[in-house]
Every structure is written in structure tokens, then in C-alpha cells.
Amino acid sequence: MPTDSPALPPSFPPLNAERLWARVETLSRHTLPDQPWTRRAFSPLFLEARDWLRGEFEAAGLTTRLDAGGNLVGTRAGRNAQRKPIATGSHCDTVMSGGRFDGIIGVLAGIEVAHTMQEHGIELDHPFEVIDFLSEEPSDYGISCVGSRALSGQLSADMLAARNADGETLAQGIARIGGDPAALARPLRGADGTAAFVELHIEQGPVLESRQLPIGVVTNIVGIRRVLITVEGQPDHAGTTPMDIRRDALVGAARIIDAASRRPARQRQSALRGRHRRQARHDAPTPPTPCPAASS
Numbered sequence: 001m002p003t004d005s006p007a008l009p010p011s012f013p014p015l016n017a018e019r020l021w022a023r024v025e026t027l028s029r030h031t032l033p034d035q036p037w038t039r040r041a042f043s044p045l046f047l048e049a050r051d052w053l054r055g056e057f058e059a060a061g062l063t064t065r066l067d068a069g070g071n072l073v074g075t076r077a078g079r080n081a082q083r084k085p086i087a088t089g090s091h092c093d094t095v096m097s098g099g100r101f102d103g104i105i106g107v108l109a110g111i112e113v114a115h116t117m118q119e120h121g122i123e124l125d126h127p128f129e130v131i132d133f134l135s136e137e138p139s140d141y142g143i144s145c146v147g148s149r150a151l152s153g154q155l156s157a158d159m160l161a162a163r164n165a166d167g168e169t170l171a172q173g174i175a176r177i178g179g180d181p182a183a184l185a186r187p188l189r190g191a192d193g194t195a196a197f198v199e200l201h202i203e204q205g206p207v208l209e210s211r212q213l214p215i216g217v218v219t220n221i222v223g224i225r226r227v228l229i230t231v232e233g234q235p236d237h238a239g240t241t242p243m244d245i246r247r248d249a250l251v252g253a254a255r256i257i258d259a260a261s262r263r264p265a266r267q268r269q270s271a272l273r274g275r276h277r278r279q280a281r282h283d284a285p286t287p288p289t290p291c292p293a294a295s296s
Helices: 017-028 044-059 104-120 146-152 168-176 249-262
Strands: 063-066 070-075 086-090 128-132 196-198 225-232 268-274 290-294
Touching: 017 044, 044 063, 044 070, 044 104, 063 196, 063 225, 086 104, 128 225, 146 168, 168 268, 225 249
Parallel strands: 086 128, 086 196
Antiparallel strands: 063 070, 070 128, 225 290, 268 290
16 A cells, blocks of 8 residues: 555664764863853853764765755755655754753754664665754744754744843844854745654653653643743731731732642643742732642
8 A cells, every 4th residue: 555654674773772872972062161061152162062963964975955934954855855854853052050961962863863764775665854953942042943943934024133131132043053043034944844753852851750661752841931920928027027017018929829839730830930029128029929830
């Protein structure tokens, strides 16, 4: 029966674990030495890592290009060039003092798959792509997922106009590293432009480790909604106002946090952070107490 499903060889040869680990070690060294692991998107350190990464793409037999959104894309041709690509990948940028393997394992594992296919002469029906997405982490422009937004057409004009601390716009940053912000008014790839995409990623929580499971398949992902709650109290003299008639904003905020933590897991606030404005030393706490809440 004809099918458009990706055709894999009957048995795929094992990957070269030593080579994969060596690449992890090398890419990990591209970091601020006193703040591992830090490799901020658009920074000179990031661009050095990208240059090295391009060489590894090419060593694995991938035809490599930088798309208009600043994504590094490596392609291995398939038997049928008209078929949509099977893609994998992740990102090599980090937050400040980020995880050593966060993002990079998804890119480097994809390179190793391509390298193994090259060594064994394996050809898929579909083209095979490895993508290093630009700036998955929040950038210095205040925008995250820059490359994937560009790919899907969700990088707005306001986002491109966002500036970093030096006054450079995101559009200028993309152009500086070799992208083409003028081409980002529409998606670089349609929603149906890929046959399949899979990302190998570290577990960012404790569940698999606590259950001693080597791997898990993601079926759902946390959604984030942030709200700003202001709890208003009443300032009074700290020494002469009895506790039972005080209206301390911080107490109210603490009760909100406690109530949120007691809700069922499926409704629970995943993060709460409070700020308390202090008055003079003889006053009880006073408003406002902003309490940003990130809900899932």
C-alpha cells in the first residue's frame, strides 16, 4: 500500500557515543569561564560556538545554511527531494549560568544521527534536517524563541523593533549575525512544511530521574500565564497597633500564596514571587505588595 510515512532502514546502526560526547565537551567549553554555562544568543561567544557548530554540521555530511531568521540549518538529501523534510534539533544559546546540556544535546544528537547515516551510506526517502534555532532562551532584546518564531511567522514588527541595552534592535541583531529581517513578514516555512519534527531534550524536572526512567515521550507541555496581583493594606504604627486589627499587605499576599499551593495539582500556580515595599522602621508594612504569579 502506498504511504507517505518516513521509511527507515530495517535496522539503524548504533550511534557513536564517544563522538557525541566529545562534541558535547567541546561545545560546553564555549562559555563565560567564571559563569558556566553562559552562551548568550547574538554574543561573540555565541557566534564562535556557531562557527564551530557549522563545521560539525558539514563534517557530518550536512549541506549547511543560515536562514533569514538566523537559524542554522543542515540538510541531508533524501531519495525524494519533493518530500517534506524530517527535522530534529534544538538550540545552543543559554540563559545566564544555564544548564550544560540544555538545548545542545538536541542539536548534537541530530548531528550524530546525520554523521552515522553518512558513514553507513543510509538514505531516507525524505530529506533529513538538523536545526539550531536562534535564541530559544529569552534574549537581551526581551524576546525568546526568535528563530522558531521566524520560521512560523510569529515574529512581529514590534518584536523586531525591541532594543537591547546598547540600543540595537532585534532586527539589527538578526542582520548582524547573517539573517534577513526584511524577509520575516511571512513564515519562512508553513505549518505543513515539515513531515515530522522530534527534539531530544534533557529533563528539566525531577520526574524521570525520581522514577529511574531513562527516557520519556512528551505528550503535554506546561502553558504559562502571568498576572500581577496588588495586595493593599493599611500602614499603622508597628508598636501600638494590635495584631488582630492590623491590615498588613504582606500577610494577605502570604495567604494568597498559601491558598494557591493548596489547590489541586492541575490548577496549581507553578510559581509565585512577591515584592514587599518597606516603610519607616516604626510602621507596619504598607501597600502595594505586587505578587507576580505564573500559572500553569
